[in-house]
């Protein structure tokens with residue numbers, strides 16, 4: 001069966017004090033991700049109510065930036081003395097340097113192989129300033145991933161994760177990217193790979209190519225370059241959620257400079273939009289099919305970016321128990337409405 005965009009519209013009914021206790025109905029759309037079959041609720045009625053919680057207070061930002069500057073391990077005067085080095089068999093020189101980027105192993109690893117790429121000499125960057133540092137960060141990560149894969153061909157799974165500013169889960173303000181690798185796939189990557197393979201086996205076509213063909217010029221479509229397509233997903237797990245799909249590549253070993261530049265160009269559009277919306281924090285993942293294995297028939301490299309809560313009193317997280325414990329997505333705006341605003345930035 002080809003790609004299905006399934007949704008069911010329900011209504012929450014109440015007598016609202018905001019409407020003099022008259023009868024009120026609010027739309028709750030249950031949407032299913034066409035590949036993963038994960039459910040998310042889209043509740044557009046909440047967006048105006050919660051929008052201010054995605055915006056930051058400039059004074060709060062200033063305070064955390066200045067208070068973390070003196071002891072920052074990633075600032076240029078400290079980074080050489082305070083960060084670890086790789087064992088020689090993996091990186092001969094101990095660290096990888098590309099432009100302003102310094103890449104080294106995480107001091108407290110999240111994964112069997114975990115590098116950290118400090119991408120700027122500046123302690124703090126506004127969202128709009130991050131993309132110009134990203135290309136070198138990704139290049140450095142790829143050099144490391146390639147040397148890991150040469151060191152041990154069993155290391156097949158890798159991704160880049162950027163957590164920016166404290167609401168994203170980042171413990172260090174200074175702009176950096178985590179690069180993770182393992183013999184074992186990460187949960188969502190495993191699911192994406194399994195379901196993409198099954199889709200190919202049942203339909204004889206590549207899910208991602210089909211998705212691009214269906215979404216092209218539709219309401220959620222944002223832009224297309226030679227190698228990369230940007231869109232908002234039909235069933236977003238978060239309010240500010242944007243996806244990118246490589247048109248032809250399935251794993252990081254196939255990436256070249258042009259393709260990286262096209263991904264970074266799209267990130268720039270998304271972060272410009274986020275900043276104009278008042279956001280200051282985001283998570284980004286850049287994921288790949290198994291390194292050195294052909295998965296071109298059924299898989300494609302992809303990227304996902306989500307905007308996170310604002311940095312301001314009372315510091316409410318946009319992720320509550322529904323998402324973290326019940327694994328149900330929730331978006332306070334439809335992806336179609338989000339795409340309409342975001343498209344102007346592409």
Ligand SMILES: [Zn+2]
Nearest residue numbers: 072075123174
């Ligand atoms: Zn710093």
